[in-house]
Amino acid sequence: MPELAPDDIGLADSALGWMGAYLHVPFCARVCPYCDFAVVAGAEETAGRYVDALIAEIERSQDQGPVHALHIGGGTPSRLSAQALVRMVDAVATRFGLTDNAEVSLEVNPEDWTPALAEGLAARFDRVSFGAQSFDPTVLDYLGRRHSPADVERAVSLARAAGFRSVNLDLIFGAPVESLHSWERTLASALGLGPDHLSCYALTVERGTALSRAVAAGSPAPNPDAQADAYETACSMTAAAGLRRYEVSNFARPGHAARYNLLTWAGGDYYAFGNAAHRHRQGRRGWNLRRLDAYLVAIEAGNSPEAGREFPDREAERLYLGLRRVAGARIGEAAARLLASPEGQRLTSAGVLAVQGERLVVLRPLLTDEVSRALLGPTAGSGSLSAGVSVALAPNR
Amino acid sequence: MTETSRIRNFSIIAHIDHGKSTLADRLLEHAGAVSPREMREQVLDSMDLERERGITIKAQAVRINYRRPGGGTYLLNLIDTPGHVDFSYEVSRSLAAVEGAILLVDATQGVEAQTLANAYLAIEAGLEMIPVVNKIDMAAAEPERVAAQVAAVLGIAPSEVLAVSAKTGQGVPELFEAIVERLPPPEGSATAPLRALVFDSYYDSYRGVVCYIRVKDGEIATGDRIRFMEGELTDQVDEVGVLSPRPIQVGSLGPGESGYLITGIKEIQKIRVGDTVTRFDRPAGQPLPGYREPKSMVFSGLFPTDGDDFGRLREALDKLKLNDASLSFVPENSRALGFGFRCGFLGLLHMDIVRERLEREHDLELVATAPSVAFRAITSGGTLEIRSPQDLPEGGQLLAVEEPYVRVMVISPTEYLGTVMELAQQRRGELGKLTYITPERVEIDYQLPLSEVVFDFFDQLKSRTRGFASMDYEPAGYRPSDLVRVDILLNSIPVDAFSTIVHRDKAFNYGKVMVTRLRALIPRQLFDIPIQAAIGGRIIARETVKAKRKDVLAKCYGGDISRKRKLLERQKEGKKRMKMLGMVEVPQEAFITALRIDQE
Numbered sequence: 001m002p003e004l005a006p007d008d009i010g011l012a013d014s015a016l017g018w019m020g021a022y023l024h025v026p027f028c029a030r031v032c033p034y035c036d037f038a039v040v041a042g043a044e045e046t047a048g049r050y051v052d053a054l055i056a057e058i059e060r061s062q063d064q065g066p067v068h069a070l071h072i073g074g075g076t077p078s079r080l081s082a083q084a085l086v087r088m089v090d091a092v093a094t095r096f097g098l099t100d101n102a103e104v105s106l107e108v109n110p111e112d113w114t115p116a117l118a119e120g121l122a123a124r125f126d127r128v129s130f131g132a133q134s135f136d137p138t139v140l141d142y143l144g145r146r147h148s149p150a151d152v153e154r155a156v157s158l159a160r161a162a163g164f165r166s167v168n169l170d171l172i173f174g175a176p177v178e179s180l181h182s183w184e185r186t187l188a189s190a191l192g193l194g195p196d197h198l199s200c201y202a203l204t205v206e207r208g209t210a211l212s213r214a215v216a217a218g219s220p221a222p223n224p225d226a227q228a229d230a231y232e233t234a235c236s237m238t239a240a241a242g243l244r245r246y247e248v249s250n251f252a253r254p255g256h257a258a259r260y261n262l263l264t265w266a267g268g269d270y271y272a273f274g275n276a277a278h279r280h281r282q283g284r285r286g287w288n289l290r291r292l293d294a295y296l297v298a299i300e301a302g303n304s305p306e307a308g309r310e311f312p313d314r315e316a317e318r319l320y321l322g323l324r325r326v327a328g329a330r331i332g333e334a335a336a337r338l339l340a341s342p343e344g345q346r347l348t349s350a351g352v353l354a355v356q357g358e359r360l361v362v363l364r365p366l367l368t369d370e371v372s373r374a375l376l377g378p379t380a381g382s383g384s385l386s387a388g389v390s391v392a393l394a395p396n397r
Numbered sequence: 398m399t400e401t402s403r404i405r406n407f408s409i410i411a412h413i414d415h416g417k418s419t420l421a422d423r424l425l426e427h428a429g430a431v432s433p434r435e436m437r438e439q440v441l442d443s444m445d446l447e448r449e450r451g452i453t454i455k456a457q458a459v460r461i462n463y464r465r466p467g468g469g470t471y472l473l474n475l476i477d478t479p480g481h482v483d484f485s486y487e488v489s490r491s492l493a494a495v496e497g498a499i500l501l502v503d504a505t506q507g508v509e510a511q512t513l514a515n516a517y518l519a520i521e522a523g524l525e526m527i528p529v530v531n532k533i534d535m536a537a538a539e540p541e542r543v544a545a546q547v548a549a550v551l552g553i554a555p556s557e558v559l560a561v562s563a564k565t566g567q568g569v570p571e572l573f574e575a576i577v578e579r580l581p582p583p584e585g586s587a588t589a590p591l592r593a594l595v596f597d598s599y600y601d602s603y604r605g606v607v608c609y610i611r612v613k614d615g616e617i618a619t620g621d622r623i624r625f626m627e628g629e630l631t632d633q634v635d636e637v638g639v640l641s642p643r644p645i646q647v648g649s650l651g652p653g654e655s656g657y658l659i660t661g662i663k664e665i666q667k668i669r670v671g672d673t674v675t676r677f678d679r680p681a682g683q684p685l686p687g688y689r690e691p692k693s694m695v696f697s698g699l700f701p702t703d704g705d706d707f708g709r710l711r712e713a714l715d716k717l718k719l720n721d722a723s724l725s726f727v728p729e730n731s732r733a734l735g736f737g738f739r740c741g742f743l744g745l746l747h748m749d750i751v752r753e754r755l756e757r758e759h760d761l762e763l764v765a766t767a768p769s770v771a772f773r774a775i776t777s778g779g780t781l782e783i784r785s786p787q788d789l790p791e792g793g794q795l796l797a798v799e800e801p802y803v804r805v806m807v808i809s810p811t812e813y814l815g816t817v818m819e820l821a822q823q824r825r826g827e828l829g830k831l832t833y834i835t836p837e838r839v840e841i842d843y844q845l846p847l848s849e850v851v852f853d854f855f856d857q858l859k860s861r862t863r864g865f866a867s868m869d870y871e872p873a874g875y876r877p878s879d880l881v882r883v884d885i886l887l888n889s890i891p892v893d894a895f896s897t898i899v900h901r902d903k904a905f906n907y908g909k910v911m912v913t914r915l916r917a918l919i920p921r922q923l924f925d926i927p928i929q930a931a932i933g934g935r936i937i938a939r940e941t942v943k944a945k946r947k948d949v950l951a952k953c954y955g956g957d958i959s960r961k962r963k964l965l966e967r968q969k970e971g972k973k974r975m976k977m978l979g980m981v982e983v984p985q986e987a988f989i990t991a992l993r994i995d996q997e
Contacts, residue, residue: 022955037956073956201951228946249951264955278956285959310959320962324953346980350923368949370923373969376962 006246006257009359012327015266018068018259021092023054024274025074026292029109032144033214034172036206038276038290039075046292050274051084053299057273058091063281066097067271069260070104076131078112082120089124096271103127103259105166111147113155118162127258128159129168129197134175135189136182142175143203149189156193166256168197173234174227175203176220183230184237191241196256200234201249202227228366248324248365265321267314275305283314319360320372328361334375335360343374399472401587404653405580406474406611408491410519411501412509412867416531420501420563421477424461425642427569458494458597458609458655459642463573471577474655476596476611492518493671494596494611494655497525497580499572500547504530504538504560508546508834509867510808516551526551527559527575534562546835583613583653590681591615591623593650593658593674598665600719604636605663610674611655613685618649622677623660626684628669631677632660665719692872693725693741694801695748695851696784698766698894699755700737702985706761707736713759714738717751724751729785733894733978734764734988739785741771745851764988767897770848773799773875786896789882791933798898799875801847804829807858809866811839816861824849825900844873846900883908883937885915886929890979894988901932908938911991918987921945926981 004011027047028039070092077085089104098104105127108117113130121128134140135149152169159167169190173183190198203222205212215221235245243251247265250258263270264280272279275295278287286309289295298305315334322329329335338344339355347353352364353371362368411417461473476491492498498519502512519526528547533540544558559575561568597609610617617623621634638646639656650656662668673684701710714726725741742748748768755761772783775797776790783789789798805826809817811833818828821843829842845854850870858866883904885895895915899907908930915928919942930938950961975982 020955024956202947202949204951224945224947231947248949248953261954264958265953270955272955276956278959280955280958287956287959312959312962317958317962320965321953321958346923352923366947366949367923367945369965369968370948372965373972376966376969 003255004257005254006244006250006252007326008257009327011257012246012262012266012322012325013330015259015262016268018263018266018268019065019096020260020263020268020270021067021070021096022260022270022272022274022277022279023070023072023088023092024272024277024288025072025077025080026050026275027074027079028076029079029146030144031210033210034143034203034206036209037075038292040292043292044079046296047080047084049296050292051080051087053296054274055087055091056299057305058088058095058271061095061271061273063096063271065269066099066102067092068099068102069258069263070098070102071260072106074107076109076112077106078108078117082117085121086124092271103166105129105168105258105260107131107170108155109147110151110155113151113158115158115162118158118164122162122164126165127168128164128166129170129199130155130159132169132190133172134178134182135186136178139172139175139178139182139186142177143172152190153193156195166196168199168258169193169195170199170201171234172201172203173230174222176222178230180226180229180233184233187234187237191237191243195243197250197252197258198238198243199250200231200238202231231366244326245365246326248368265325267318267321283311285310285312316375319375323360323362323371324365324368326361326365328356328359330358331355331360338374341374347371347374399651399654401585401651401653402582403470404472404474404583405497405576406476406495406583406653406655407497407499407576407580408476408495408519409499409501410492410512410515411531412503412506412511412515415501415503415506415509415512416563417477417501420499420529420531420561421459421475423563423566423569424473424475424573425459427566427573458611458640458657460639460655461641463577465574465577466570472654473573473576474611476655491596492522492524494594495524496583497527497576499576500526500528500551501531502528502543502547504532504540504543505535507539507543507838508550508808510806510869511867512547513550513808513840514806514869514871525580527572527579528553528557529559529561529568529572531561531563533560534565534567546838550834585612585614585652587614587616587652589614590679591617591621591674591676592681592685593617594685595625595658595668595670595672595674598668598670598719600665600716604659605661606659606665606668606719608658608660608668608674609655610650610658612650612652614652614681615676616649616651617658617674617676623674624677624680625668626673626675626681628667628672630662630667632662635659635661665715670722692743693723693771694744694847695742695768695770697740697742697748697768698729698731698734698737698785699726699740699752700731700734700764700766700894702762702764704735709759710738710755710761710763713755713761714740716759717754721751723747731766731893733892733976733983734766737764741784742768764894764985765992766894767992768852769898770801770851772801772880772898775799775877783898786882786898787893789898797877798880800878800880802844802873802876803847803850803870804873805843805845805850805854805868805870807841807843807866807868808834809839809841809862811837813862813866814839814841817841817858817866820854820857820861821845824854845870846876846878847872848899881932883911884931885911886927886931887915887919887981887983888926888979889929890981891931892978895991904932905937912938912940914991915987916940916942918990919981919983922982924980 026038026040027044028041030041031039104125107129110130132152133143133145205215238251245251246257269281275288275292276290286306288305289307295305319329319335352367354361354363362371409417458476463471463473476494500516530540530543532538540560544555547558548555559572561572592614593610593612595608595610599607601607619634623634624631636646636659637650638644675681701707718724723743726738729737729739774781774783774790776794807817824845826843826845832840834840879901880898881901881904882898884891912928912930921942925944926942928940929936953961974985
């Protein structure tokens with residue numbers, strides 16, 4: 001693949017034609033206070049059973065089509081052995097096939113990343129994403145992370161030495177204990193390691209997490225204005241380091257936009273395996289049983305692990321997801337209606353929304369949800385997402 | 398028909414909480430009007446709200462058949478009266494239907510402001526009074542001391558004051574005897590043309606308008622053709638009856654008797670409380686003297702939060718009006734709140750009650766604008782009554798603004814005299830007379846602007862005197878005053894619902910409070926929103942809702958799409974409850990919360 005700019009319009013749109021695969025690994029050494037994903041701590045004795053179940057799910061799949069982008073996320077995939085992770089990739093390759101130059105990536109906690117793991121994975125994976133989160137020990141401690149800044153440096157050099165094509169660092173900004181100065185140092189440290197890709201996420205208080213209970217009990221919540229300052233700092237510092245923003249929270253060098261992410265924002269299709277994993281095929285969104293034990297029981301009994309599915313409005317979803325990208329989305333009927341509505345005019349006059357050629361773009365990414373919500377109601381007419389049909393067989397969380 | 402010499406019509410008048418309803422219950426029970434099984438506490442307080450708040454709002458009439466121990470049966474009509482400072486109008490109309498009154502005073506509390514106010518109303522109405530000290534069963538009761546107070550106030554001998562316990566029934570037989578012996582029987586001629594006073598009415602969904610009447614002269618019977626003299630309305634009597642306390646149909650009512658009257662009339666507006674009923678074929682020459690028309694003291698806009706409910710609000714107000722002559726309303730249009738009604742109330746309690754009944758009994762969700770009194774604008778073209786801040790003329794044609802004053806009578810233990818005076822002074826009060834009722838109790842007279850009294854004066858008085866002071870008030874004319882309209886501007890556009898007329902000295906405070914409250918209530922939006930308070934063109938206070946800077950989901954990957962979309966949809970749903978004022982989205986709750994007056 002040529003070294004396309006991460007926000008390239010052609011790249012963004014062609015992602016719709018790719019096929020993705022998501023493999024979920026629910027295991028974590030411990031649960032971070034802000035995390036609301038489907039994770040379990042200290043259940044690694046079931047890891048072997050789980051990998052078998054996940055591979056069984058892959059083998060049983062009736063779907064067809066080679067995979068352009070495979071992603072193993074979690075949880076913490078690096079809690080599994082290199083051998084188990086390779087088996088999972090091989091199962092996908094055998095069942096569906098991988099395209100030439102397919103992106104095969106996984107999420108890794110820096111403290112798990114040993115030379116053996118790096119070398120064991122390098123033959124099958126070309127991209128690794130490290131959960132660095134911060135380079136400030138106070139912030140790492142607040143976030144419940146076990147690694148040190150030095151672990152991240154070591155992990156990145158090991159990945160480079162093992163020959164990974166693309167290295168990403170995940171960062172979290174805007175914890176109440178983090179000053180703007182501390183965030184600048186975190187960014188400088190991260191950029192100093194020369195990553196190909198950087199994801200910068202605002203710390204979010206999700207329902208049902210330890211963080212949300214702490215905030216409800218009076219501990220300070222993240223300040224949205226401080227987070228806005230931090231975000232703007234991230235935009236300018238990454239740009240100066242040669243990384244380009246291509247989505248609300250994602251920055252990359254040319255040729256390093258994450259393909260698995262691009263295809264989800266383009267509304268593309270992806271397989272999904274493992275507990276709580278979400279799949280998409282031609283407007284049908286389905287999700288697996290969230291609980292690990294329920295998932296294992298279903299698979300081992302030869303039943304479908306799918307817990308629910310829905311058929312949301314594709315046009316509204318195309319805009320809601322597409323507008324998160326710098327490349328924006330082609331203007332369709334729903335977008336034209338939005339632009340003509342008072343709501344759309346308010347967004348345009350506030351400089352949030354703009355038309356560039358045949359595309360609608362969000363110029364102030366920090367206010368993207370204002371646009372998303374405007375697309376969800378009557379102003380968007382038939383483009384309402386809520387018009388979709390949802391069938392939940394069991395709670396998905 | 399009962400001979401008038403065997404009839405006694407009376408009311409019980411008392412300060413709130415002095416035990417009026419309990420005494421009424423006891424009288425009914427002793428006379429066997431209500432069986433113990435039926436005896437619910439406070440039979441007469443029939444509305445839920447009255448029961449909950451422990452106060453009587455509406456007058457009611459019940460008939461008690463009393464057998465004297467020495468022989469002879471008497472017919473006692475008890476006409477109940479409301480017991481709150483807001484409702485003295487209702488008291489006076491009940492008193493027009495009776496010849497005597499029981500003046501009830503709590504033996505643990507002593508004479509209070511409403512005791513006096515009601516006693517004066519009774520004296521004005523020419524009624525015979527039986528002073529009664531209640532709650533003598535209580536440990537803290539001081540019946541002798543309180544009896545002496547009552548006697549001093551009324552100018553009678555302490556021995557004329559009866560002592561009862563409405564709770565235990567002690568002293569009640571003596572009270573029955575006093576009613577028969579001391580209260581005069583009604584005067585009136587059975588042969589004269591019919592004259593009956595309509596002293597209350599209500600709307601019944603099955604029967605139409607039900608009038609409570611007191612027959613002065615003549616007789617009214619089922620089938621009679623009758624005429625409402627002032628309303629110039631003629632109809633036939635479908636039913637007359639008495640309340641015992643359940644309605645019991647009787648063939649006719651004669652002089653001195655009270656009861657209910659049902660005709661074919663279905664529209665409550667057609668019946669004027671205070672009207673005189675006479676016979677169509679043999680009309681009386683003169684109607685009975687009416688009584689003081691109720692006057693709205695406090696005005697507020699009531700708006701349905703859902704504009705589609707305007708019609709239902711109108712119907713609900715019409716229904717309440719059937720029962721409540723003191724409620725007035727005219728349609729009002731607010732740019733901020735849409736269509737609603739400017740309503741007039743007797744006071745803030747009355748306003749609260751009406752609002753609660755509208756919300757509870759009629760299932761309406763309402764926004765009420767800041768209550769205001771009726772000001773007068775003197776203009777080159779004449780005098781205008783200003784019931785809504787929007788009506789205040791601007792600029793050159795406005796010569797002066799006047800505000801209503803009231804005479805406030807406070808009765809307090811002497812130790813709180815300084816406290817009471819301080820409060821009245823803060824409210825622009827002018828001290829009138831100071832009278833020591835006893836060495837420990839003082840009556841303090843003030844002239845105060847009504848606007849300073851109606852809102853929280855009573856609550857303040859209660860809390861600052863730890864509940865020991867009581868008050869009543871009466872209108873005392875209009876006076877010129879330095880009044881200004883304070884407007885609240887959102888993004889430079891005035892929001893009519895927040896405008897108010899206040900004294901210039903209080904304008905800054907009102908403006909500051911409102912802009913501060915609104916800043917906290919209005920969510921951040923795409924641009925800075927100035928919130929200003931202004932008098933005319935001059936800005937007196939300002940706050941800014943800063944533009945929102947961040948409103949975006951940090952992550953939205955394959956597993957997040959469905960969940961995050963639902964979150965956004967929920968947020969969108971929340972936005973529907975916003976009202977657009979110009980470019981500004983204002984949550985419905987902002988109107989309700991910002992206009993709440995009890996949060997100084």
